[in-house]
Amino acid sequence: MKSKESVFLPLVGLYQATCCSETKYLGRDDLLLMILDKGSIISGCLTKSSAPSAPIMWCRKNFKSTLKRGEPIVILVNAGNANAFTGKEGQVACQRKADTLSNLFNCNHSNIFFASTGVIGEKLQVQKIINKLPILKKSLVNNNFSSAAASILTTDTKTKICSTQFMINNHVVTISGFAKGSGMIFPNMATMLAFVFTDYSIDGKTLTALTKKAVDNSFNKISVDGDTSTSDTVFVSSTRRVKIKKNKKDSNSFNDMFYEKLLLVMVNLAKSIVLDGEGAKKFIEIEVKKAKDKKSAREIAFSIANSLLVKTAIAGEDPNWGRIVMAIGKTEKIFNMEKLKIFIQNQLLTKNGSVVKNINEGKLKKELEKKYVKIIVDLDSGKYGFTAWTSDLTEQYIKINADYRS
Amino acid sequence: MKSKESVFLPLVGLYQATCCSETKYLGRDDLLLMILDKGSIISGCLTKSSAPSAPIMWCRKNFKSTLKRGEPIVILVNAGNANAFTGKEGQVACQRKADTLSNLFNCNHSNIFFASTGVIGEKLQVQKIINKLPILKKSLVNNNFSSAAASILTTDTKTKICSTQFMINNHVVTISGFAKGSGMIFPNMATMLAFVFTDYSIDGKTLTALTKKAVDNSFNKISVDGDTSTSDTVFVSSTRRVKIKKNKKDSNSFNDMFYEKLLLVMVNLAKSIVLDGEGAKKFIEIEVKKAKDKKSAREIAFSIANSLLVKTAIAGEDPNWGRIVMAIGKTEKIFNMEKLKIFIQNQLLTKNGSVVKNINEGKLKKELEKKYVKIIVDLDSGKYGFTAWTSDLTEQYIKINADYRS
The missing domain is CATH 3.10.20.340 (ArgJ beta chain, C-terminal domain)
Structure with missing residues (x-):
């Protein structure tokens, strides 16, 4: 099957849109909205910094029960401002973004996830971001991976993307992910963001366990400068569209097959981050x-x-x-x-x-x-x-x- | 009293000589011999690296009873080669240098101390150094501090020296020291060497305790690049020429006065090392x-x-x-x-x-x-x-x- 490092393999039930938030960079997209259809699940690993950003604090509470409600999952990412060490105002900014997104997509606050990367300590111009949300909603398209991967960059010199397709019990399973990060890179886990998507049908508890294990064996093995950020985030989401009939024994071996490919994607992204380390030649x-x-x-x-x-x-x-x-x-x-x-x-x-x-x-x-x-x-x-x-x-x-x- | 940062205040009973060892640098002195008259004592702090150099292993055994024997203390320092990770040959090199020095100065092996700084892993051209020892002996002079401070430098851009004189109970006490180090600086304690001399009469146990405390509050507070070397060495020696009458109560307060000045010298040297950090501007x-x-x-x-x-x-x-x-x-x-x-x-x-x-x-x-x-x-x-x-x-x-x- 395919394993492409520079082409994204699409997933049904995933929508993306980007635009320029006008909060930092002019002339390039730096705001990314991603929607996963209802029935999807999400798991993640977040920085262990004891000075976490407002988005990290927001997300920490939300990794649970996204499946139950039959609502979409909303991920909003901005580059240029980390919304970290911004005190109560930072948390209010997340709340305000969530209020708007919750209305736009008719979903619970706890289905909404944020990631921010950029300068620490500067206040987020949240109103500018909120103003863009209806526009982003209108421009959502299925699998706009290339623009998505580009929109989250800061000092990175190139996009970091990886896709793979493989068979489990005669079903085609896809994993596609992208990442950013080039300085302040160290477990756990530095100014890095990674977003990985699959259509493999898996329960939330198992996905959480496999995500943690794969992060330990990929992003937690890299270091560009030994520094750890306030904002490190890895999300792994599944649309759960590829349902594979299985008994309990099969289930374990299918999950092993899935894990192997998930790890492959994450290792590829982790190595891409190192290779694009600030000023790195080797x-x-x-x-x-x-x-x-x-x-x-x-x-x-x-x-x-x-x-x-x-x-x-x-x-x-x-x-x-x-x-x-x-x-x-x-x-x-x-x-x-x-x-x-x-x-x-x-x-x-x-x-x-x-x-x-x-x-x-x-x-x-x-x-x-x-x-x-x-x-x-x-x-x-x-x-x-x-x-x-x-x-x-x-x-x-x-x-x-x-x-x-x- | 005087506290001079750029002039050395001399000490009776201390002799120094330098020459070019011809093992690494040409056209500059890089080999330093220092002799302290019998009756002197020495204490020190050495790197905690678990890959210590041969000189470190040699010195670790020797901080004791140098006073008892009524013999001089011999310190030999070379720059350009750390004699670290040189296996048994590195230890043999120390042994051979000690054999020669022991004959030249009629002292026990355990009165001989080495410090080496420079590249790790290259074999020391010990015979070239041994050949220079009789010449060095002949050129020993009282208080040749400036040449001594210059001879131990590697990537340093300037010498690091500090002297102070002060009164204890109407007696003039002197402390003079010099150091090197500009990269691989981190407690405990990086590629740094420091040699501090005094004439204050103090017992070996107290000198050891005060040396450790002063190192903790000076050299162990600095970092240029977070790296720790195989070779870090601080020696504090006393000729014990300035004998001050004291009862037990006085003794403590006199030692406190001495410690305060010892710390002043070490802090000054530690800060000089940081200021001369490789490429440092601030x-x-x-x-x-x-x-x-x-x-x-x-x-x-x-x-x-x-x-x-x-x-x-x-x-x-x-x-x-x-x-x-x-x-x-x-x-x-x-x-x-x-x-x-x-x-x-x-x-x-x-x-x-x-x-x-x-x-x-x-x-x-x-x-x-x-x-x-x-x-x-x-x-x-x-x-x-x-x-x-x-x-x-x-x-x-x-x-x-x-x-x-x-």
């Missing part, structure tokens, strides 16, 4: 192997992924594995230096607590000129592993972030 | 106030200090306090957003969970053009505080670190 995969427990594998992988010195070395195409040793050491996890093996681009660089003899530095430097860099850290002290994805750190990152608000 | 002080416990105050202060987004905003002279909120939120410490107050350059920017009205952005941007930036975070939820010092993050940092090894 994609770096850091695989920590044979750790004594999962926690230390993860901590070591992210210590490397977030080290400015490692990331700048790779930007400079310098196989400075000493900085990797430093980043491992920084975690204060006890490990045996004598057993540690470090590979860059599959070349073994260290063993027995020091550099291996006869490294072909010239060849290695050549290998590092590639866009994709793989670091393997083998601790040889257990059976647990973790893989983190990050980008290199370039002068361009500083340029983008020193000027972001202006 | 010094940023982050004071977290009224936290519910010390640990969360520290964690929040460093979350801000280490945030690339905060550091780049300040490099861009942009009062983007939203990124400060993000960095606080990232710690996952529960706090009340409604109570949070954020000040930049003493201007209150947030209260009641949102931005204050009528901020004079023009004035604030003007204030941010200054070299010294002060951020205050008032959590209003307890009585604990912590202050962290960091630098801004500029394109120059990336340039330096992408090219470091070349």
